Amino acid sequence: MTLIAPSILSADFADLGREVQRVSSADWLHVDVMDGMFVSNISIGVPVVKSLRKATDMFLDVHLMIEKPVRYIDAFADAGADLLSIHLEADMPPGIRAALDAMDKKGVKKGIVLRPITAAEAVLPYVKDVDLILVMTVEPGFGGQKFMTDQLPKIQKIRQYIQELNPDCRLEVDGGVDPKTAPLVVEAGADVLVAGSAVYGAKDPAEAIRILRGQ
Numbered sequence: 001m002t003l004i005a006p007s008i009l010s011a012d013f014a015d016l017g018r019e020v021q022r023v024s025s026a027d028w029l030h031v032d033v034m035d036g037m038f039v040s041n042i043s044i045g046v047p048v049v050k051s052l053r054k055a056t057d058m059f060l061d062v063h064l065m066i067e068k069p070v071r072y073i074d075a076f077a078d079a080g081a082d083l084l085s086i087h088l089e090a091d092m093p094p095g096i097r098a099a100l101d102a103m104d105k106k107g108v109k110k111g112i113v114l115r116p117i118t119a120a121e122a123v124l125p126y127v128k129d130v131d132l133i134l135v136m137t138v139e140p141g142f143g144g145q146k147f148m149t150d151q152l153p154k155i156q157k158i159r160q161y162i163q164e165l166n167p168d169c170r171l172e173v174d175g176g177v178d179p180k181t182a183p184l185v186v187e188a189g190a191d192v193l194v195a196g197s198a199v200y201g202a203k204d205p206a207e208a209i210r211i212l213r214g215q
């Protein structure tokens with residue numbers, strides 16, 4: 001089944017509780033954390049995740065776009081994240097390992113993320129150990145950007161790795177996913193779709209979620 005994860009980056013932050021209710025028919029809630037270093041933008045942090053945890057029972061899929069994420073794993077886990085995903089470009093391999101170990105200790109699900117420039121092979125040392133691999137189909141940092149079609153072969157390749165090495169691992173795609181691009185990423189092997197503008201920019205978010213699911 002394809003899971004839909006609306007990104008609250010496109011929501012009205014002044015009314016976040018209501019914005020979360022508007023997408024309650026979705027499967028996961030995607031939360032974009034940006035530190036102004038790993039990406040130029042600054043979005044939200046630990047206190048907001050804590051408030052979201054009180055506002056909803058939805059699965060909180062927290063995408064950490066931060067340098068050396070090992071420093072913040074405990075804080076985001078304690079705030080109530082269900083899954084934390086970290087960028088492979090955000091630290092050296094020992095730092096990535098340490099962050100994944102910290103997630104294990106906290107009992108949260110573990111994800112790794114690839115920027116568009118990063119090759120599919122980069123996931124190989126981690127595939128067996130993670131619950132999710134996230135392929136970015138825009139440069140991370142902002143919502144509302146154009147889907148990068150050149151990432152489709154990478155999604156296909158990672159789907160093959162997952163089938164061979166860890167079939168339970170989820171394959172998520174983030175960036176420019178809308179009713180036109182969703183079928184392409186599903187066809188390539190994705191099973192979790194993040195969508196910011198396509199859901200929050202729609203008149204009826206529940207309808208947009210249904211369309212993205214292919215129903």
Ligand code: DX5
Pocket residue numbers: 007009010030032063138139140141142143144145174175176177194195196197198
């Ligand atoms: C971008 C974020 C995305 C973003 C997606 O750095 O990781 O989650 O919110 O927004 P859309 O769906 O509008 O591309």
Ligand code: ZN
Pocket residue numbers: 007030031032063174194
């Ligand atoms: Zn994201």
